[in-house]
Amino acid sequence: MKAVLFDLDGTLLDTAPDFIVVLNQLRQQEQLPPLPDETIRGTVSNGSRALVTLGFNKEENDPAFPGLLQRLLDLYLAHLAEKTTTFPGIESLLDNLVDNNLPWGIVTNKPEAFTTPLMEAFTHLPPASAIVCPDHVSKSKPDPEPLFLACSQIGCAPAEAIYIGDHKRDIIAGQKAGMPTIACGYGYIDSADNPANWGADHLVNSANEIWPLLEQHYF
Template sequence: MRAILFDLDGTLFDTSPDFIFVLNLLRRQERLPPLPDEEIRNMVTNGSKALVKLGFEKEEGDPGFDGLLQRLHDLYRTHLSDRTIPFPGIEALLNQLAYKGIPWGIVTNKPMVFTFELMKAFAHLPAPETVICPDHVKRSKPDPEPLLLACRQIGCPPSEAIYIGDHQRDITAGQKAGMATIACRYGYIDASESPANWGADHLVNSAEEIWSLLKKHYLVLEDKYNL
């Protein structure tokens, strides 16, 4: 394998604490009680519109929906790195990839304005070769377009790349792109979801398992590159 691509929220970074904070802050501004942390956490992977639906029982197009969405975005941009941290094992994994000279990138459905602000807050981590957001493509995941763009930017055939994510759309996009896929059980997965049914090539229970899995199954040139 020549490149490793990651989803962002729920795969590389645990961004849920900041989403929990800002959604409940917005509810407080609307004189509503806070929602349970876990209820919000499981919805983070579905994006900010889903959080507004959850927090205010409104559907897109309902009166007031767009205003609440904009206020949520404004609050999130202010607080997006206050409580967010890499999942345990991610920093060590990225350092390993950098040390071994293995290109890696991010392919996310998170808007560019938030993604790049978040990456600035973690500038001490090894830098990705590419970061693909919905702003860069016509069709987001589960369409393979963003993954294929990432491969072109890295200069790697999709068949020689791996995509790692915590949602079925990640695995679907990776499969459509012709990549190997790894599903992360530790991400934002609703109790009704079963990652074992997503069809991923591999499942991991923690980010700490990813490097060992890569070495065992994919880094076949280990001796040549002293991996």
Template sequence: MQTPNEIEPRSIKAVVFDLDGTLLDTAPDFVYVLNKLRDEENLPPLDATTIRNTVSDGARALVTLGFGLLESDDGFEPLRLRLLALYTKHLAVKSAPFAGITELLKFIQDQKLSWGIATNKPEVYTTPLLAALDLTPDCVICPDHVENRKPHPESMHLAAKLLHCAPEEIIYVGDHARDIECGREAGCPTIAAAYGYINNHDDIDSWQATHRVSHAQEMIAIIQRYLAKS
């Protein structure tokens, strides 16, 4: 894995983020929703940290976590739909940008770089969430917009098209192995967000990200070094 001192000379024109666990801390709303659903099923609440570490894996993983069911089990799909219905009503109550993200976005915009989002979160949830938090990225790519969701690199190829640059001119930031694989396969430099929703069994170094950060503001120095090489 490269360090900032080993950055290759290249022109960077944009920074694209994964959403849940990278740009936004959405876990508090998922904690509420999953435990609300468990309460309706007469089950005790789960520990918030346990839920938090599963958020990046999506609604299906949360149903499996909350109720011990596989997708093929009877009762799985009704629970998933109820979970999503609850989430629709509670998707921006406690969600907020991670510490340092506001400053990072300001820096990106001050440098006249574009920024965007490439997420596996469906558009029906992504759009109202961004609106509620008054975030206006230059592009937003959801599974609805591609034939192949992450880890396939299609999302980053579409981002490059929408942002009028080459994939290798985009830094892609994510908190999951599939994010880094998506960016790497598209030819993007990548940043692993170690502050995100990382499962205990995850080995971040095995993702082969170009960089790794423990706080969002650490990305400013990384971007500056890329810009210095432009």
């Protein structure tokens, strides 16, 4: 059996709009001006801790860091999926996978407490055959353990799966798992980064490019 595995934020779902709102809301509470949308978008894939560092210029050893992080997470949970959408082309891609009896899954570094309610807001999407969060494994990406778990849940060999992501850690994890990889140039790419340098098997600039690529090279 073959399968297609996706990263979540910046690959499957455009979650940045909600992060932009809540980070700037927290900055407003701290009497700080809003940050530009694109500045925040480029940091979303690095997680909530990176957003706190970006928003408040504080590292994790700063005494104020834990409080800011918790307030950000609380705000995010309260506004989860209000502005989040699928990226253009994702819904038709998932429909194509289902129509061809190809299972798909999600492997994310987003904790289950946020991933589960987020996906519950997208019940119109075909159900994923596996959803693996950091809570489910001992090591997160770029370690391949989450990808191995997803393959186990789906019932496919890692070499028969493909991993698609918008961060270098996704490509490293896929390579370590022995999977072909697709880098998403449309995701949350830091301005100093270049996905062409990640060593992925393919690079796409739109989710609309993924299905023809899968058809041509893998299915």
